[in-house]
Every structure is written in C-alpha cells, then in structure tokens.
Amino acid sequence: MSLLECTGLTKKWGALAAVSQVDIVVEAGEVVALIGPNGAGKSTLFDLIAGRVTKTAGAVSFRGDRVDGLSAAALTRLGLSRTYQITALFPNLTVLENVRLAVQACKPARRRPLFSKSLHDSTTSEALQWLAKVGLNARANALAGQLSHGDQRLTEIAVALAMRPKLLLLDEPTQGMSVEETRGTVELLKSLLKDTDIAVLLVEHDLEVVFGLAHRIVVLDRGRKIADGLPDTVKADPVVQQAYLGAGHVAH
Incomplete structure (x- = not known):
C-alpha cells in the first residue's frame, strides 16, 4: 500500500484543464520532486492533494483511504502537512x-x-x-x-x-533564498529526513535543490504528466529537455 496515490486526477476551469489525468504515487520515506515549466499545473496539483480545491475527476488515496473531498484541516489531522510558496x-x-x-x-x-x-x-x-x-x-x-x-x-x-506528518508537501521551500541559504536548507532537509519514514512531495524550480534531494522526479507539462523516474533518467529524457529545460539544455 502506497502512502499517497493519485489516480486520473483532473481539475478543469471551464474548458481549461489545469491538471489532466495525472497519476502519482509516493511511498513512505520517499522524496519526490514535482517539476515543470510555469503553468504546468504543479500548484494546482498540490492544492488538489492538500484539499484546497475540488477535483473535477480522479481519486486521491492517503494511507490506504480515499481522501479527496476532505478539508485541508482534516487531511492535516490524518498526517499531511504543507508549506506554501508565499510564507x-x-x-x-x-x-x-x-x-x-x-x-x-x-x-x-x-x-x-x-x-x-x-x-x-x-x-x-x-x-x-x-x-x-x-x-x-x-x-x-x-x-x-x-x-x-x-x-x-x-x-x-x-x-x-x-x-x-507522514507526508510533507513542500511548495518552493527555497524560493527567495540566497545560494548559501539554499544549500544550507538542502543539507538541513537531508538531515531532518534521514532515518525517518516521512515522505516529501516537493515543488521546486531550483534544479540544484531537486537533484540534491529527490529520489524520484515527476514532470508536468500543460497539466499532463510527461515523465516519472529516477533523477538521472528524467534528466536525460529528450521530452523533458524540450518541454522543461528547452531544446539542447540539460540540468546540472
């Protein structure tokens, strides 16, 4: 049984599908990074998982139980905690x-x-x-x-x-930090998460942070999942390079 399982998760506003048929699994103790270009649907997906917006379709299961439809407060009591892009x-x-x-x-x-x-x-x-x-x-x-x-x-x-929490949603945890502060925060998170079963789903634009923390990376583009795998595999994926990094550029 996975800690978090999203199946066919979809959110539409009128004809706009901000998130479309997304499947994501997070295991206990795993750090999963969610990346993608601006407008890819990352924040909306976070809001769907955290109970801040209502899904159009799909399902969210947490610790083996369906939780889509529960409030953010109820999810917190079940063991899902979140930080925000804006403090x-x-x-x-x-x-x-x-x-x-x-x-x-x-x-x-x-x-x-x-x-x-x-x-x-x-x-x-x-x-x-x-x-x-x-x-x-x-x-x-x-x-x-x-x-x-x-x-x-x-x-x-x-x-x-x-x-x-059993699952921690980190939304741009190093946004606005200096390079030194960012690297310190990455090392701090590694230390805090070491030898625990806390899972992390991380949205982060700084690819140094992503590759420094994540066990696995999920890539969104225009609301759809286009890649899901180990960091080196995702880094080398030409579809990811085209959609997220720009043709001919690879994250370092």
Whole structure:
C-alpha cells in the first residue's frame, strides 16, 4: 500500500484543464520532486492533494483511504502537512508561538478553552526542540514577521514538521533564498529526513535543490504528466529537455 496515490486526477476551469489525468504515487520515506515549466499545473496539483480545491475527476488515496473531498484541516489531522510558496506564518506572534500552535494542533486537548500549565510547558518544550532542529532556537522570542526571508522559510518547515506528518508537501521551500541559504536548507532537509519514514512531495524550480534531494522526479507539462523516474533518467529524457529545460539544455 502506497502512502499517497493519485489516480486520473483532473481539475478543469471551464474548458481549461489545469491538471489532466495525472497519476502519482509516493511511498513512505520517499522524496519526490514535482517539476515543470510555469503553468504546468504543479500548484494546482498540490492544492488538489492538500484539499484546497475540488477535483473535477480522479481519486486521491492517503494511507490506504480515499481522501479527496476532505478539508485541508482534516487531511492535516490524518498526517499531511504543507508549506506554501508565499510564507504563511503569523507575523505578529513569536517564532516559538508559531511552532507551539502547530504542536498544540496535534494534541487531543487542543479543543479545551484553557490549557493546563503542564500542557503549556510540554508544548513549549516540544516547539523548542523543533526550532533547535532547524537552527532557530536562538530566535525563539523574535517576532516571525521580523525574521529574514530565509529564517521565515525555516520556521515554516519547523511548523510543518511539528505537526508530525507522514507526508510533507513542500511548495518552493527555497524560493527567495540566497545560494548559501539554499544549500544550507538542502543539507538541513537531508538531515531532518534521514532515518525517518516521512515522505516529501516537493515543488521546486531550483534544479540544484531537486537533484540534491529527490529520489524520484515527476514532470508536468500543460497539466499532463510527461515523465516519472529516477533523477538521472528524467534528466536525460529528450521530452523533458524540450518541454522543461528547452531544446539542447540539460540540468546540472
């Protein structure tokens, strides 16, 4: 049983098919990169999987159960977590408070109007542990909106991981980062994912990031899947080179 299985997934707006008959499988512990030119349908596919838009046709199964039609909140409770292309933090809360909210969201007591001191202390401790993992424990009390762009992206990753997902959807995690920050983030993600069964579905334009992280690459073009395979195989595919990289150009 695959962790995530999309079959014939399709989204149309009128006559426009943003995603058309796409099949994708992600196994536990696997990092799959989703690439393609602008307008290929990557973000729409992410939104379909994450429950943010309603499919026109097809099916999404997660952990063996059909989940198309479930809300984003319900999917999060099942173990699917996501970061966004545009940073989605609470800018007027501290870094610690942002991550602590994610920790609390996974606790059975999240619906209580008042938290006990012991619960507050335990969620704070766990949030600090996640911040330490992404190297931001020293910035715990800074307002999220005052962080550098790179540190905001790392905070988002900490928030997503604090929800203890089985599948993590990363939408352009290094967008806007410097070359140095990007390479640091790639190494951090490798370290965080090592020896875990967390699967990642990654949308990323930076091919250095893609080839540095992905076990497998899926390529979309005009809403359709045109390739799905190991990085070296996809890199050498002339159809991919034509559609994504441009004729005669190969990713390095």
